[in-house]
Amino acid sequence: MRIRRRVLGEWIAAYLLLSPYLFVFLVFNVFAIGYVLYLSFTHFDLFSPPRWIGLGNYLYLVRDRLFLGKAVPNTLKYVAVVVPVQTVISLLLAFAMDQEIKFRRFFRTLFYVPSVTSSVVISLIFLWLFKRTGIINQILGLSIDWLTSPAFALPTIMIVNIWATTGTMMVIFLAGLQDIPVTYYEAAMIDGANRWQILRHITIPLLRPVIFFVVTMGVIGCFQVFDQIYVMTAGGPLDATTTIAYLIYKWAFQSTTPFMGRASAVAIVLAAMILAVTMIQRRLIERPTEV
Amino acid sequence: MKRFRLLLVALGLALAACAPAATPTPAVTREVVTKEVVKEVEKPKATVRLSGWAANPQETALLESLLYRCSLKNPDVVVKYEPITGDYWAKIKTLVASGEEPDIYYMDIFQFPFFVAKGVLVPLDDYMARSGVKREDFIKTLIDAFTGPDGKVYGIPKDFNTLALFYNKDLFAKAGIPEPNENWTWDDLQEAARRLSDPAKGVYGLGVPADAGRFPIFVFQNGGRIMTPDFKDTLLDSPEVIEAARFYTSFRAKRIGAIPADVGVDWQGTGFGQGKLAMVFEGGWLIPYLREQFPTLRWGATFPPKGPKGRGNLIFTVAYVISKNSKNPEAAWKAIACLTSEESQTVVLSTGFALPSRAKLAGHEYFKNHPESLVIFKGAEFGTPFMWGLRGDVVNDQMAKALERIYLEGQDVAASFRQAAEEVRKALKEQP
Numbered sequence: 001m002r003i004r005r006r007v008l009g010e011w012i013a014a015y016l017l018l019s020p021y022l023f024v025f026l027v028f029n030v031f032a033i034g035y036v037l038y039l040s041f042t043h044f045d046l047f048s049p050p051r052w053i054g055l056g057n058y059l060y061l062v063r064d065r066l067f068l069g070k071a072v073p074n075t076l077k078y079v080a081v082v083v084p085v086q087t088v089i090s091l092l093l094a095f096a097m098d099q100e101i102k103f104r105r106f107f108r109t110l111f112y113v114p115s116v117t118s119s120v121v122i123s124l125i126f127l128w129l130f131k132r133t134g135i136i137n138q139i140l141g142l143s144i145d146w147l148t149s150p151a152f153a154l155p156t157i158m159i160v161n162i163w164a165t166t167g168t169m170m171v172i173f174l175a176g177l178q179d180i181p182v183t184y185y186e187a188a189m190i191d192g193a194n195r196w197q198i199l200r201h202i203t204i205p206l207l208r209p210v211i212f213f214v215v216t217m218g219v220i221g222c223f224q225v226f227d228q229i230y231v232m233t234a235g236g237p238l239d240a241t242t243t244i245a246y247l248i249y250k251w252a253f254q255s256t257t258p259f260m261g262r263a264s265a266v267a268i269v270l271a272a273m274i275l276a277v278t279m280i281q282r283r284l285i286e287r288p289t290e291v
Numbered sequence: 292m293k294r295f296r297l298l299l300v301a302l303g304l305a306l307a308a309c310a311p312a313a314t315p316t317p318a319v320t321r322e323v324v325t326k327e328v329v330k331e332v333e334k335p336k337a338t339v340r341l342s343g344w345a346a347n348p349q350e351t352a353l354l355e356s357l358l359y360r361c362s363l364k365n366p367d368v369v370v371k372y373e374p375i376t377g378d379y380w381a382k383i384k385t386l387v388a389s390g391e392e393p394d395i396y397y398m399d400i401f402q403f404p405f406f407v408a409k410g411v412l413v414p415l416d417d418y419m420a421r422s423g424v425k426r427e428d429f430i431k432t433l434i435d436a437f438t439g440p441d442g443k444v445y446g447i448p449k450d451f452n453t454l455a456l457f458y459n460k461d462l463f464a465k466a467g468i469p470e471p472n473e474n475w476t477w478d479d480l481q482e483a484a485r486r487l488s489d490p491a492k493g494v495y496g497l498g499v500p501a502d503a504g505r506f507p508i509f510v511f512q513n514g515g516r517i518m519t520p521d522f523k524d525t526l527l528d529s530p531e532v533i534e535a536a537r538f539y540t541s542f543r544a545k546r547i548g549a550i551p552a553d554v555g556v557d558w559q560g561t562g563f564g565q566g567k568l569a570m571v572f573e574g575g576w577l578i579p580y581l582r583e584q585f586p587t588l589r590w591g592a593t594f595p596p597k598g599p600k601g602r603g604n605l606i607f608t609v610a611y612v613i614s615k616n617s618k619n620p621e622a623a624w625k626a627i628a629c630l631t632s633e634e635s636q637t638v639v640l641s642t643g644f645a646l647p648s649r650a651k652l653a654g655h656e657y658f659k660n661h662p663e664s665l666v667i668f669k670g671a672e673f674g675t676p677f678m679w680g681l682r683g684d685v686v687n688d689q690m691a692k693a694l695e696r697i698y699l700e701g702q703d704v705a706a707s708f709r710q711a712a713e714e715v716r717k718a719l720k721e722q723p
Contacts, residue, residue: 047384255684
């Protein structure tokens with residue numbers, strides 16, 4: 001009896017201490033997600049109360065050219081290119097920054113700077129760099145319409161995003177690398193392992209949880225890409241950069257008649273996609289590490 | 292009057308006193324003293340909130356100075372100005388949804404149909420009648436634009452813009468051709484563009500962006516429409532529109548016109564300022580921009596040319612509206628009436644930021660010194676409001692895409708516009 005009371009007291013104390021967070025979590029996460037789920041089954045134009053239409057929005061989505069033909073493929077392409085590229089580049093940068101090289105601190109800071117810069121500011125700067133008469137064309141001696149041709153617009157956004165997020169990923173990898181005990185490396189060297197073998201059999205396996213984290217964050221971020229597109233192309237030209245997240249905004253807020261229900265359905269689909277991909281990743285990457 | 296009554300009472304009492312009494316009672320007289328006290332009681336002040344987008348510091352300053360003048364005129368109305376930065380329509384729509392919107396807010400004609408259809412605005416006819424504000428005081432096309440399907444006025448136009456043909460005087464002089472005038476036709480425009488263009492040097496005759504805010508003037512000049520009068524169907528695949536689109540896109544095809552990206556700019560106003568586009572169709576907003584960014588540029592402005600079916604122009608206009616949720620519509624109206632009064636509108640005109648909505652100001656002497664502003668002002672006479680009904684965003688989107696497909700993918704003009712019309716019809720059909 002006495003023990004039970006103590007346990008109860010601990011429970012109360014725990015929840016009391018958690019309550020500020022729980023309150024925010026319940027209101028802004030649980031309630032918001034639940035409400036979006038509800039709205040996805042309604043027609044809601046903001047001004048009239050939501051009207052239940054069952055699966056109407058979802059049925060619309062599976063037939064809509066903009067969603068199926070543009071937003072989904074654009075988003076998948078974006079994820080498929082940006083996630084691997086930014087992971088590999090940031091891993092390589094982290095290896096480099098882990099070595100005893102000159103000006104290491106300077107370079108670390110330099111690579112990290114884009115991550116602390118506002119994405120809107122970055123987008124505005126690249127908007128200038130990628131103009132037809134901009135500096136990138138001038139350096140490369142080309143005259144490509146980077147952001148205004150349907151073929152180049154999405155790759156250009158990819159380049160900007162890779163440049164902007166690689167620094168963050170690098171710092172996470174760097175922390176992971178420095179977390180690996182030196183003893184493993186020493187043991188491997190005594191056993192006569194070469195550099196490649198060390199990387200392949202020691203570093204990468206021990207870095208696996210970090211890789212999982214970086215890839216997951218990358219996937220989620222890429223599925224939700226919005227700000228660069230909002231600033232640089234507004235989904236154009238010819239929907240070449242309309243992604244799922246941008247479509248949510250377009251239908252919810254850019255329509256003269258808002259389609260909140262339909263936008264909510266897209267948001268639910270996006271969440272489901274992210275969840276599915278993350279689960280698959282877990283299976284693939286987060287196997288028990290054995291050294 | 293009061294004194295007189297008192298006298299009567301006193302007299303009555305006196306008479307009563309004179310009447311024979313059973314018992315002698317002491318005569319009681321009541322003395323009532325009235326005293327006039329002058330006490331200053333302030334009239335209760337009504338506070339109303341006003342929101343608009345904050346376009347630039349100058350415009351904000353202009354509004355604040357107007358509000359100051361109005362506070363002197365209506366001391367009982369306090370207007371709290373709460374500008375909205377960022378995405379104005381997303382903000383105002385969510386505010387209306389939660390019933391938290393300001394009493395007075397800016398309403399663009401493009402967004403107007405949805406707000407009227409949903410009944411979130413106060414009809415202003417009664418207020419207008421009571422304070423002697425007449426429809427005729429305002430430019431007809433503007434006040435008509437803010438009239439709902441029920442014939443009631445839901446917004447008082449605050450200012451407007453139309454498109455003018457801006458031209459670079461130096462480039463015209465260099466090409467040795469006469470500057471545009473109001474009698475120009477499509478042929479004159481094309482001929483001038485041809486002679487002004489020098490693609491090798493990156494100079495093009497006319498700016499022809501894939502922009503739903505520019506292209507429709509050619510449709511109107513060709514006797515066409517974007518939507519049917521009831522906005523239930525689109526006419527984007529009508530012969531008039533397709534013919535206009537053929538003409539519009541032919542400039543770029545012949546390399547005598549360009550879109551902003553061709554000359555490395557985001558907006559053709561910049562290309563015009565840099566001398567890369569000899570002529571552009573833009574509104575009054577270009578004037579302060581040129582003055583600030585390209586002060587040495589020599590430019591002029593005249594009416595857009597006449598098409599096969601005469602004149603056509605777009606009207607961009609914004610009104611003040613009162614929210615149905617306003618607790619103080621009376622005070623809100625007083626504020627609007629003052630902000631759109633002839634006096635306020637004269638101030639608006641003389642700052643040069645916007646054109647006033649009052650018809651009478653056409654004769655104001657400001658226009659004598661600013662002929663280019665008069666051109667834009669007069670554009671309202673033969674203009675069509677920039678508004679395509681409840682799904683206006685889809686119409687705009689599809690119109691721009693139809694042009695983009697022609698420009699970027701070389702699609703046939705008629706096919707591209709037919710595709711646009713089909714998409715618009717799909718959207719109109721699902722209109723809940």
